[in-house]
Amino acid sequence: MPTFRKWIQYLSKKISYSDWKKRRKLSWLEIQVIFEEFGDPNSGECLTKGQIVECCESTYRVIADMVVRKAEELGFGLVAYRAVDIYPPADRQSDGGYTLI
Numbered sequence: 073m074p075t076f077r078k079w080i081q082y083l084s085k086k087i088s089y090s091d092w093k094k095r096r097k098l099s100w101l102e103i104q105v106i107f108e109e110f111g112d113p114n115s116g117e118c119l120t121k122g123q124i125v126e127c128c129e130s131t132y133r134v135i136a137d138m139v140v141r142k143a144e145e146l147g148f149g150l151v152a153y154r155a156v157d158i159y160p161p162a163d164r165q166s167d168g169g170y171t172l173i
Contacts, residue, residue, distance in 0.1 A: 075156075075158045082155055082156050083147070083148055085147060086106075087105065087106065087109075109160075111160055111161035112161060117161035118158050118159060119158070119159050136153060139153040
């Protein structure tokens, strides 16, 4: 499943996945909302799970446990974490860390 679709399905709080799935096209306003919500995917600041594990000097298991503990704060749970492989740049912190930790 392509990354953008996963972001809409599992991480977006502003774009309805069912509406997007029917149309597969976005208005200019919706594109602006996505950039505000996820950041610029072309910025090169997206992170894979492996990069998150490496940045945190941790393990996949520990990161998954943190997702379970912080699901409400993050806005997504373990199912979304397991489904998404690349995370949008808006989830990165200013110090280069990640909001999962």
